[in-house]
Amino acid sequence: MLQHIVQLGFKKDLTETDHAFIAQQCDLLKQAIPGLLDMRFVANESNRTPEFSHAFVATFSELQAHDLYQAAPEHDALRQFVAEHKTRLVVLDFTV
Template sequence: MFHHVVLMGFKRALSESDQAFIVRHCELLKSVVPGLIDMRLVANASKRSPELTHAIVAAFADAQAHDFYQTTPEHEALSRFVGDIKTQLVVLDYVV
């Protein structure tokens, strides 16, 4: 299984509409990307890295599914949205 974690910090607190946009795109991506098992927005509960407030956490069947996900218009739209409001973004990919 291929895991994709995107840790994010933002210029301002995420509004309900910001969160709804991200959640909607996670759900949309699950419907259009074969091999995307789960994808969700989570809030960071740790006090050790307060500048990273949220993460998108995804699990793919394999690296090929992840590679396909990266090319979709839905991923591009989500990336643009996050890119416009982020201050930090850290990506961690790993295979288990």
């Protein structure tokens, strides 16, 4: 299995509409990508890194599923949203 974690900071607080869009995109990706076992968008509850307010946490069955996810057109809308709204982004991928 592969864990894919994307920590983010945003230019401004996310709205309810933003959260609904992100949740919808996560659900779409889980349905569209074979091997994407779970994908969540979570708030950072730690005050130690306030520049990173949220994270995507995804679990893939294998590296090839992650590669498929990265290339999938279904990923484009979420990628574009993040690119337009982020101030910071860091990615951590590791095998379990």
